[in-house]
Amino acid sequence: MKTLITISWRNIWRHPARSSVLLVAIIVGLWAGVIAVGTMNGLMQQRMDYMIESEITHAQIHHPEFLAEGNSWMFIPEHDRIAAWLENDPRVVSYTSRTLTDGMLQSPVKTSGVRIRGLDIESESRTTTFHENMVEGEYLDTDMRNAVILGKRLAEEHNMEIGNRIVLTFEDINNELTSASFNIAGFYESASSDYDRRNVLIRSEDFLDILADRSIYHEIAIMLENEDKATAFVADLNSEFSGITAQTWRELSPELSMLVELGGIMVYFITMLIMIALAFGILNTMLMALFERMREISMLISIGMSRLRVFLMIMLESIVLTVTGAATGFVLAWLSLWHFTGAGINLEIFAGEEGFAEIGWDQFVYPIMSTGEYVAIISVVITITLLASLYPALKAIRIDPLEVEK
Amino acid sequence: MPIVKTKNLSKVYNPETVPVHALRDVNISIEKGEFTSIVGPSGSGKTTLLNMIGGLDKPTSGTVEVNGVQITGMKDSKLIDFRLHNIGFVFQHYNLIPVFTARENVSFIMLLQGRDKKEMQQRADELLDQVGLGDRKDARPAQMSGGQQQRVAVARALASEPKFILADEPTANLDGASAMNLLDIMQRMNREQHVTFVFSTHDKRVIDRARRVITMVDGAVHSDEYQKAEEYDESKA
Structure with a gap:
């Protein structure tokens, strides 16, 4: 396995420019995804907290x-x-x-x-x-x-x-x-x-x-x-x-409750968009890499490398590439979130202070990411990577050395 | 017991539409330690025969035995494993792994065999010394000449300790000096270590070095002759 990882790592760097572009795409994608999710969470949480703490409270009693x-x-x-x-x-x-x-x-x-x-x-x-x-x-x-x-x-x-x-x-x-x-x-x-x-x-x-x-x-x-x-x-x-009728804040302010839920849906939507882009990036790169190395893979099968090992080698290339990019992206995202959690993200440039106040939002957003969301995004990245690598890997194990030589 | 034995070996491409008879009832037997060239014009069937012997292609009829084991009809996964332990390959285009050094390229096949790391290193170094590349062990293919790459390929083929080595036009992409140097090395190994080599070639330099020449014409064995091979020149190795 160690040699397969080594060969995968070296294969990735056969074309430094191409792999770097994909790595940067993964890093930026992950970073943007985490920041977007964190910002959306922060916006929703701030809105909810503000409405609850300033006026609605957790529960109310009325006639x-x-x-x-x-x-x-x-x-x-x-x-x-x-x-x-x-x-x-x-x-x-x-x-x-x-x-x-x-x-x-x-x-x-x-x-x-x-x-x-x-x-x-x-x-x-x-x-x-x-x-x-x-x-x-x-x-x-x-x-x-x-x-x-x-x-x-x-x-x-x-x-x-x-x-x-x-x-x-x-x-x-x-x-x-x-x-x-x-x-x-x-x-x-x-x-x-x-x-x-x-x-x-x-x-x-x-x-x-x-x-x-x-x-x-x-x-x-x-x-x-x-x-x-x-x-x-x-x-x-x-x-x-x-x-009397006692109601929770969700019942008293269904629009706020819906907004929070909508925020959750948006978060998943943003995450999925980033992941789909990531999947196509991996698929494209791995297919290009595969087509360039048909003769080499054909040789490996000829000399006795089992198709399972060929499959693992291709899968590992995608996994190593994604893990490297994703780990870097997550570290950058975590550092950014750590910074913005204290300093806040100023959204004034998007609508101006007045614009946000008009719709009842603060111009500063303090992003929030739960451990569960980090785990969820990591799981989705791993799943997407595996799925995107599957097609090139399956294509690789179907290589017929004779056809390649022709 | 012969290392390789084919029995009524035939291969027909496109049998349903426009049949092309690549091999017709080929019966050959190659003994251990032979240095054999399979020659013939383009389309004569020499590469097809080599692919059959190497277990890379399946015959339409007939059988291939390697070291007494019939490989015809063997399952693909079993055949791959059989090749790993019994057959060494040298390709026309060298086909080294470009991201590996010479030593790693030679070790890789032993790694697939599951050998001990220390043993792999030692054997890879020995083989690279034998092919005259003791000082290029850490060079990658792109840093070597075509002749050097082909010598690494020979070392790689030998690394798995196969029963025989199949070489498909090994000198086709080499200049004269490199081709002679490669042939010297292979001939020396054949003489000293009794390594069995089977080549497909139409390079006269290779044919002259072979002790046995099988000539193929239109998919059939036209002649099968033993000859006095050109002597191995120690000074060139």
Whole structure:
């Protein structure tokens, strides 16, 4: 076997330029594949983490019809009993209760439909990172009376500045139209400009003063120890309490869930494209090498080299070539990933900072590759190499020395 | 017991369409230690006969025996193994492995036989010394002349310790001096070590050196004669 490997290695370097081109193709292909997979993973993970940590959380509780209808009287029954249950569940890291309703925002410029979100500042800050999105002014912990936080884009549409006053109109729990004026304390900018245009934040105590005559909550957002526990957790909640619907983030945001799955499919698609290109590269090189060496292989069979050994020799050439290229490609990819995991990949050159923000993405991506994905790509490379080498190797063992001599 | 024996050996190409009789009832017997030339014009069947004897081609009828073993009808894989242990080949185009050195080319066939590494090295060196290439052991084929490459091919053929060596027009691509040098070496090995050589050739220099000349015409043995071969010249070896 050692001699076969030696002969394979030397055969590879009979045509240094040709083998080098293929090696570079394998190295670049593998590197690009791993980086592409890692970047896609990173993009998906960042998007998922951002959405979960800043707003959606791992699980939410609502009145069964609230998400469809959005009426203020569809609040969560038995809120305090649920809160006590959450306090005692070890899976829960933190939770926050929100008072929500849909309404109208009026400014001297125009009127916009918005969702008004009444937040408990202390528990909200423990549960989500939304307060980190503040870009101007103060958050809801300001001393300002009837403070409201607007999305930067919504404020621009209304030509609003900090300190200006707006009017929010909505139905209270008795279906009576109610209006109240609020003072703009600050602007936020989330990863989604669409979200920024449609959501205004106020303190829940300010909200409850005009919405209802008691504490009512329409949403409880819950962060768990980890995402994997969400499904079992909501199942427990739904069986424990009637009159509510608990849902995981995947159910609450099917588009996000689909995006993550789509990312997975894209990853496989990219990998397969690279592998197919790799397979044809190997096949082409090995066939060229075989056609050039027909006389030599014919001689080997004539003097007594078994067809099995000829088969192994050809297979080994492909394997040695691919292993060399793939190993180099993986090392380069690993080093690149190691670098980019810290520094991030700046995607600004593709769409600009604004462009990414428009669609709710960060311009910096931090690639992620799991051990399983490395193993999967290595397995696919090995399989593809073996398959691509098979045809030239089978062709080699069918060589008839007499035909070659003719 | 003859080293090679053919019995009513015939080969017909395209029997269904336009039959070409490459061999017609060839009966020859070659004893150990012979230095035999198979001669004849192009298309006379000498290469076909050599291929039959070497187990590279299958006859339409008749049989070939090598050292008492009938190789006709032998399975391909068994035949390859049989060639490895019993027949040495020297080709017109040398057919050395270009990525191997002279020593590695000679050792390779012993490696296929599964011999001990030390023994392989030793025998390869001895054989290269015998063919006058003791100082070119680490040279690759591209660094050697045609005559030197053919001498490596002879050393390779001898390395497996075959029962006989088949050489298909071994001097066809060599200049006069190289051809004579090669023939000197082979003749010396034949005399001193009783190595059996069977050549196909139409090179007069080879024919003159052979002790037995089998002439083929139209696929049949036209004559089979022993002659006084030109003497081996020690000074040329």
